[in-house]
Amino acid sequence: MARKKLxxxxxxxxxxxxxxxxxRHGYGIMQAITEMTGGRVSVGAGTLxxxxxxxxxxxxxxxxxxxxxxxxxxxxxxxxxxxxxxYQRIRQQAADWERIMKEEKS
Amino acid sequence: xxxxxxxxxxPVMDMKAAEAELxxxxxxxxxxxxxxxxxxxxxxxxxxxxxxxxxxxxxxKDTERMDYKELLAQAxxxxxxxxxxxxxxxxxxxxxxxxTDGELEYQRFRDKVMRRMVKGIPLTLLVVGIQLLNxxxxxxxxxxxxxxxxxxxxxxxxxxxxxxxxxGLGGLAWLGRMALxxxxxxxxxxxxxxxxxxxRWSGLAAALLTLAGWLSVVLVCAAAVWDMTTxxxxxxxxxxxxxxxxxxxxxxxxxxxxxxxxxxxxxxLCLATALCGxxxxxxxxxxxxxxxxxxxxxxLHLLPGVTEVWTMWEERSHAATSLLSCTDWDELExxxxxxxxxxxxxxxxxxxxxxRGTAWRARWPWMAEWAASLQRGGMEPVEGYPGxxxxxxxxxxxxxLRRDTxxxxxxxxxxxxxxxxxxxxxxxxxxxxx
Numbered sequence: 085m086a087r088k089k090l091x092x093x094x095x096x097x098x099x100x101x102x103x104x105x106x107x108r109h110g111y112g113i114m115q116a117i118t119e120m121t122g123g124r125v126s127v128g129a130g131t132l133x134x135x136x137x138x139x140x141x142x143x144x145x146x147x148x149x150x151x152x153x154x155x156x157x158x159x160x161x162x163x164x165x166x167x168x169x170x171y172q173r174i175r176q177q178a179a180d181w182e183r184i185m186k187e188e189k190s
Numbered sequence: 191x192x193x194x195x196x197x198x199x200x201p202v203m204d205m206k207a208a209e210a211e212l213x214x215x216x217x218x219x220x221x222x223x224x225x226x227x228x229x230x231x232x233x234x235x236x237x238x239x240x241x242x243x244x245x246x247x248x249x250x251k252d253t254e255r256m257d258y259k260e261l262l263a264q265a266x267x268x269x270x271x272x273x274x275x276x277x278x279x280x281x282x283x284x285x286x287x288x289x290t291d292g293e294l295e296y297q298r299f300r301d302k303v304m305r306r307m308v309k310g311i312p313l314t315l316l317v318v319g320i321q322l323l324n325x326x327x328x329x330x331x332x333x334x335x336x337x338x339x340x341x342x343x344x345x346x347x348x349x350x351x352x353x354x355x356x357x358g359l360g361g362l363a364w365l366g367r368m369a370l371x372x373x374x375x376x377x378x379x380x381x382x383x384x385x386x387x388x389x390r391w392s393g394l395a396a397a398l399l400t401l402a403g404w405l406s407v408v409l410v411c412a413a414a415v416w417d418m419t420t421x422x423x424x425x426x427x428x429x430x431x432x433x434x435x436x437x438x439x440x441x442x443x444x445x446x447x448x449x450x451x452x453x454x455x456x457x458x459l460c461l462a463t464a465l466c467g468x469x470x471x472x473x474x475x476x477x478x479x480x481x482x483x484x485x486x487x488x489x490l491h492l493l494p495g496v497t498e499v500w501t502m503w504e505e506r507s508h509a510a511t512s513l514l515s516c517t518d519w520d521e522l523e524x525x526x527x528x529x530x531x532x533x534x535x536x537x538x539x540x541x542x543x544x545x546r547g548t549a550w551r552a553r554w555p556w557m558a559e560w561a562a563s564l565q566r567g568g569m570e571p572v573e574g575y576p577g578x579x580x581x582x583x584x585x586x587x588x589x590x591l592r593r594d595t596x597x598x599x600x601x602x603x604x605x606x607x608x609x610x611x612x613x614x615x616x617x618x619x620x621x622x623x624x
Contacts (some may be wrong), residue, residue, distance in 0.1 A: 096291055111264035113284075128290035129265035130245055133258050134298075135291075153260050 093170045096127045101159060101167045104145050109134065109154035131156050139163065191234055194220055198231040199400040200393060201364060202275045202306055203371040205244050205299075206385060207393030212242035213265065216283070228402065233420055239283035243267060243470055244276040246302055262288060274452045280348040287452075295378035302367055305440070310368070314361030317582060321358045333546055334564040335599060342509040342516035342550060344422055345413035353406050360403055367396060418467030419478040423512055425471025432464035483515035484595050486551035493521045493604075513553045514561070521545045546601040553596055561590040565599060575612065591617040 093101070098115075103116040110132060117127055126137070136157060139145040144163035148156045159167070194215065200208040212222060212231070221236035245262075248255070257271050267279040267288060279288065289295045341348035376385040388396070414432070418425040439457030470478065486506040505520040519546075552558035562577075569579035569590055577592040586603035589612075597620050599608070 094291065094293075110261040114265060116382060126290060128285040128288045129262045129267060130258075130288035130293055131291040133261055134294050154264070157502055 093153070093166070093175065095125055096131060096173055097135060097139075098170055100127060101130065101139070101144065101163055101170075104159040104163065106155055107148055107156050107158040108153075111154070111158045169172075193223070194233040196231040196233070197229070197394065197397045197401065198225050198405065199229055199397045201367070201396050201400045202390055203303055203368045204393050204396050205246075205276060206394070207388040207390075208276075209242060209244045210387050210390070211393065212244075212278075213519060216240050216242060222270065222278075225271065225273065225278075229404075240280050241283050241285060243277060243279045243281070243288045244273075245288050246298055247272065247275060265283055274455070292382060292385060293379045295385055295494070298377045299375050300372060303372055307365065307368055310361065310365060312366055314358070317354060317361055318358040321354050323481065327490065333566070336342070337453070338514070338550060338561055339509065339516055339518065339548070342511060342514045343387075345416045345513065346410060346419075347415040347513045348511065348513055352411065356406065357403075360399065363399065371467045407459065411459055414463050415467040415470055416512065419470030419474055420482055420512065421471060421475050421479065422482075425468060425475070427472070429464045429468035432460045432467065436460035436464060478512075481512040482510040483551050483553065485510055485515045485517045487517055487549040487598065487619070490547065490549070490598075491521065492547045492600055492602075492614075492615075502605060513557065515551045517547075517549045519547050521547065544603045548599045550597045552595045552597070558592060558595045558597050562590060562597045565590055565597075575616070578612065591615055591619060594623040596623055 099117045099120060100113060103113045103120065108116060109116045110129070114127055114129065114156060117125055130182075136145065140147060140157070142162075143160060144166055146160050148158050149157070196211055196215065198208065198211075200211075203541070215222075215231075215233050216236065216239065219239070221235055221240055222242065223232045223234045225231050248258075252442065261271070266281040266285040268281065270280045272278075275506040289298075303327035307607060316404075331403075337351055341351050371386075371388075377383075378385050390576045414428070417423045418428050436457045439460065443453045449481070471474060476485050485506075488506060488508070506517050506519075509574045549562050550558065552561060560580075566579050569581040569588065572578040572580050578591040581588050583603075586601070587606055589598075589600040589602070589607065591612075598615065598619060
């Protein structure tokens with residue numbers, strides 16, 4: 085089922101936003117995500133381009149500058165809120181899981 | 191240097207099959223050298239292992255396209271070439287693929303494919319509709335006869351008559367395969383699974399059918415060139431029409447900017463047809479005219495005792511191509527009075543001709559059999575006479591005779607013709623066929 089307009093973020097979306105807490109260029113985002121996740125998550129260049137376009141259109145990130153043919157982006161306040169909301173959602177999911185597991189064991 | 195080849199005429203919806211074939215070769219140590227005329231992928235031994243990715247061509251501004259390619263280049267993907275629907279990228283083996291989000295990939299696939307379906311559906315329906323009308327018309331008295339008379343006039347009409355049913359079937363198969371792929375990609379996106387890759391033989395079958403489709407278009411263009419060379423059509427105006435089409439298509443490819451490989455290919459085909467047809471018609475027409483088939487049964491009389499025949503424009507009307515020729519005529523009763531209003535015409539079409547003969551000569555017996563089969567609907571074979579069919583009509587009778595490469599159709603509204611007449615006709619046909 086296609087996600088509605090960024091109500092929830094996919095794993096790749098989450099890490100792209102997370103990496104843009106600092107100003108980065110496209111390839112830098114890919115490298116940062118690989119480093120953050122120990123290689124577990126990788127974002128293809130084409131997917132990243134589409135996500136950056138979408139995030140910029142939705143106001144979650146902003147373009148800051150171009151240097152040596154590389155476009156730099158950084159997260160906006162709206163992006164921080166979206167990231168925070170997703171983080172809380174994941175936390176709640178994890179907490180629900182722990183609670184159920186505990187109940188089953190006891 | 192050693193080389194390997196792979197057919198690369200994958201249809202638009204089999205992007206993953208094309209990519210899989212490239213990576214299959216790459217896994218065996220081959221590197222893509224080029225794609226020849228958009229048909230054949232040529233591979234050479236790879237010095238370092240590589241992998242390939244096909245990505246959609248997007249109709250975007252040049253600056254956006256440059257940004258996109260720049261990002262891909264930084265990620266290790268080198269743009270190798272532009273194909274009709276896709277861009278082809280190459281990277282060292284182990285590089286992360288360009289697209290890693292199944293849902294985004296499905297959305298792009300859906301947008302591209304739906305756009306083509308919107309164009310493809312009316313075109314397919316048009317071809318199928320024409321063919322259905324053709325079948326309905328052939329069930330009438332003049333339907334198949336008219337189609338064959340057209341086919342005797344122009345090689346291009348003969349090619350279209352033969353190919354239209356195949357194009358209709360091909361169009362339906364193409365739409366069906368596209369709908370199947372859409373469904374499979376949607377399922378994969380919903381289940382968050384990998385994008386579906388068609389099996390190797392399924393992909394190859396689709397590539398072969400696509401190649402057949404292209405060859406059939408080339409065949410029609412070649413038939414048009416031959417029409418101009420044999421002067422079956424006036425060379426310069428006909429070449430001018432193709433030149434105009436080429437000009438319109440090339441102009442379109444300029445202002446559409448992207449996704450133009452297909453349009454440019456069609457434009458090049460029109461241009462080649464115009465140039466070859468124009469040159470052939472001016473230089474080789476005498477030699478080419480010698481290949482035209484002699485019109486059949488030019489001296490045949492259907493009615494006993496008839497020595498004169500009449501048609502609207504000349505003694506007998508003839509049409510000839512290198513593959514099929516036709517003679518068409520009416521015959522009057524010996525006293526010249528028919529009482530049937532033979533001189534009445536509607537828009538140049540003769541009405542109420544009492545006896546009408548139409549004969550075809552085909553280049554090969556199988557073609558004569560095909561021409562006869564188009565007209566046999568509703569007719570019964572005549573016992574004791576193989577290759578002869580007959581049926582009653584509203585006013586009289588209809589005969590169809592076939593001997594070797596000759597087919598004779600006789601419409602008779604006078605007294606029924608007897609076995610002596612039939613034997614005489616067959617003997618004359620056999621004599622002419624020798």
